[in-house]
Amino acid sequence: MDIDLITNILYAAIRTGTPLLLVALGEMICEKSGVLNLGQEGMMLLGAVAGFIAVYHTDSFMLGFVIAALSGVLASLIFAFVALNLNATQVATGLALTIFGTGLSAFIGSDYEGKTIEALPTIGFEILQNIPLIGKALFAQDAMVYFSWFMVIGCYIFFRAHRAGLAVRAAGENPDVGSNLGLPVMKIRYLAVMFGGAMAGLAGGYLSIAYTPLWTENMTAGKGWIALALVVFASWRIERVMLGAYLFGFASIMHLFAQGLGISISSNLLAILPYAATLIVLVVLSRNSEKLKLFEPVALGKPWHKTR
């Protein structure tokens, strides 16, 4: 196998894994605070369409990503109000957000269907990008890939070395105790949900502004759901979310390289790969459900309100 192919596979796996990494990181923090938001898919689509339209009209990538993040946050606020203030089932509320986001994004984006923009440029680092094999993958990516690494490090520090990180974990483990001790559980959860929304919006924006770069209805094709599985796969640990995102990125582009490697399977069948991989990973991991429970935030998905 020639070395260029491997270089390109690594490069593409990271690019493809980046939106997964962004959205999964956001969801993981949201889940750490005890909130299960199944609306990732919807928030991603809203981020994708809003970001795309912004860049289409202004040519400003910066503005595009800001708008994408903001629309994710706005969508997440609907979820937060219904699930946290009104105490609705988080599972159903998340589903509603996905259905709503899918519909709204298709509605808003119908005039932009199939239009393209210039993609977010890559930023190459002299010399470093010429390192054989990994140079292109690590040092010739676009700004959002570097941003995702920055967020990984930021989250890592937040949970390892910051009291606020402890508070988020506490809200996800036992909100009643947290509240009794005087932690602002509601505020923590709101912020975590909003962070998740911003990250999902950015992930969607990455798809429509950098990755493809165009807008089509339902373009996330289940990436929001895969990210949810990814969080389970990573047993709520940051470094494993990163690893998992790139592995899934790799699975998603396999079919592109299969042709390069001379394997002839229908591309329609190969398109099943990322979903099948998700399924297999879920199954392998959850066989030992007791072990998984050790990492899962105890209060995850349970409606809670302060009785006072």
Add this chain to the structure above:
Amino acid sequence: MNNVKRLQMQGISKSYPGCKANDNISLEIGHGEIHALLGENGAGKSTLMKVLYGVVKPDQGVILFNGEAVEINQPADARALGIGMVFQHFSLFETLTVKENIELALGKQAGNSSTLAQRIRDISHKYQMPLDPNRRVATLSTGERQRVEIVRCLLLDIQLLILDEPTSVLTPQEVDALFITLKKLSDEGCSILFISHKLHEVAEICSAATILRGGKVSGHCNPKQQTPDAMARMMVGDGVEINHQTRRTYTHSAYLKVTNLSKAASSSFDIALNNISLTVNKGEILGIAGVAGNGQEALLKALSGETTDKTAQSIFIEQTCINALSPMQRRRMGVAFVPEERLGRGAVPEMDLAENALLTSFDFGLVNKGFLQWRKVVALTQNIIQKYKVKTPNTHTHAASLSGGNLQKFIIGREVEQQPKLLLMSHPTWGVDIGAQVAIHQAILDLRDKGCAVLVISEDLDELYKISDRLCAICDGQLSPILPTDDLALPQLGRWMAGDFMTEQQNREEAA
């Protein structure tokens, strides 16, 4: 200055939908005084404490601390004043370490994070409550968890310590150790508010008491000068029978026989069972004492069939091995079961009483060819309600809206009406008022006298001594020897609860 009380609460009222938890309550505590707050479950003790600690906002009332009016809106305010609280259900996060827990709870008041571990060690050493700051709370025993809570309070410059039912989770020996710590604190001038319903403990360490009943103050007294009966009368009111003499029986016809039952822990929160052997005879009540979390749950699940084992042969009903049988199959053999959790196991909270009667009585003519006979279900439900004096508007009331005592009467009635041959019960009168307690005990004793084998697991030693014919203790998944109740003195049982029998057994084995 000395005339100023440490704490004065005046006219505190707090209502929840459907109940007045606190009604015009007043309370005074002096410097260094250990003050008891007595009352039955539901008398309003916990609500009053939450008001004092800023967890609950009162509808009305005034709090004076060291003579000054204060407004306590959140726990941080209380801590800033020098009020510390040890909750009955510990406010600890299992997955965090001792230090992380304390740091989180105290926030900025925890001070410098790098010296915190040493300060925790110092304080716990000073008050004889050894603690490792870096251990995860999940790995600590109940007694150790309580220490974390107390140390957390003591790290601050504390003037009033509130303890909510602190002894209910401890062995008698651990209780003694706690009292030493409390007396030391009191000698140093720290006031202590001791919430309890155990009169002998109150008489031992408290110099004043306030007694609540139905959300109101029903009396003040000095526990050292008052008889327990008089205090009990203030707690429960007139017209409730308090003392209840029971007759022991001794029978020899074994019904349930467990031989060398062992089970590995299924998770890190579970306790492994180790070589448990016991027999419950027809027509007797076997009591098992123990501090929560010593394998009671695993033992009950193994007996009820909630966990089954297809390979082991260690549980027998008469001659039949039942290890592999499901709960439904065991019920068909005449086993009935009253779990610890009333709502969310013993009864479905959002189903009505008729549906909850059907839940375990389905084999008693209520189902015909797979179809439900609702008329018969309702008739059975009405029968249970009448016979066991369950206070409820009708059979369509949700289980969740019944009081704890009423629901427990209903659940026990449901099981007893099945005329079981074996009744398994966990904490049958936990959190139940005295009236219901007496009724429940009577129902169990009547069933025993009809020849049913009864196994009762409880943390309430008074209860076990009252109704058990034979008694033993469980500790760390192992069972102590079983003795006739009247031959087993309380101190001995206490030592067994702490696991002393294991070394006794070892010694005996080594001697042999």
Add this chain to the structure above:
Amino acid sequence: MLKIEARAQPSKHWAYFSPILAVVLTLITGAILFSSLGQNPVEALYIFFISPIEDWYGISELLVKCIPILLCAYGLSLCYRASVWNIGAEGQLLMGGLIGSAMALQFVHSDSIWAMPLTLLAGILGGAAWAGIAAFLKLKMNSNEILVTIMLNYIALNLLVWAVHGPLKDPQGFNFPESALFAQSTILPVLFEGTRLHLGLVFVLLALAIIWVFVSKTFIGFQIRVLGMDKAAAKMAGFSQNKLSALVLLVCGGLAGLAGASEVSGPIGQLVPSISPGYGYAAIIVAFLGRLHPLGITLAGLLMALIFMGGEMAQISLALPSAITGIFQGLILFYLLSSDVLIRYRIKIKLPPINSVKKRVYPTQTEAQ
């Protein structure tokens, strides 16, 4: 500040009023949405919700649309009653359509009376098998059924697309991604002349009756309800969680598979890549909106079918994207979940504290100042 306070007992009235409130709120939001798009809101709502069913043919089309939705929703309601979060009706429907088509294509040149029953049976088995995978993974492998069923939806869709591009493609079809047209013997008979309303409606009515009796009158139905409300109680009573969960998943899969097979052998008449515009997802909303009760679901299913038709009508008459259907679906579910808060809680609007109130509560506070 908005505060919620638990009721002593859930309100029965609000359990019924909440869906109605949700629909009203959705209509109001719809009116605002239309007017913000420069449409006359009354006229637009009329076009969306009334004009599709102004005549008998419109009503018959509404019934045609609600057949797959209702079959899926009845099945889902069973799952949700058992707290099995099956999001996979869509995939189960697609597999029903796919496997049913594979069977139907065996009869392209046949007038066997077995063609139709076997096609439907194949569809039922296909859907049930697809749900069976989810059941196996949930029960034996402890996998989260939400994610598993979602993934199975995407896999089913890709399998179907692969099949119409590959093995099931019509050899005489000029390379269009379509199967051959099914034989007349396979097609479900039309119930009323001049409409497309087919035998599927009878399946819906049968399913309605059977599910209703099953849930409210049988012991198994009772066990399913207990399991859904309180797993620990179900275990204590000895109801088998595994058997009951597998049962509801298989029944739901079978009904969804029947829906898929009825679509391909009913109004469509062949296998095409887009046999469902998201009926399986819409059925989730329908199940919730109908309070998991067969009768409620039937009403909600009619409304959902209307929203699908309204979306098409909006595209034709108002030149709006038909994706507006998705907006209405999302809105109605959001509003339903929000209105449901009133079943368990009372809403209290708390005004910021006014000084005089504070004085009354803490009299000494003012004295001290």
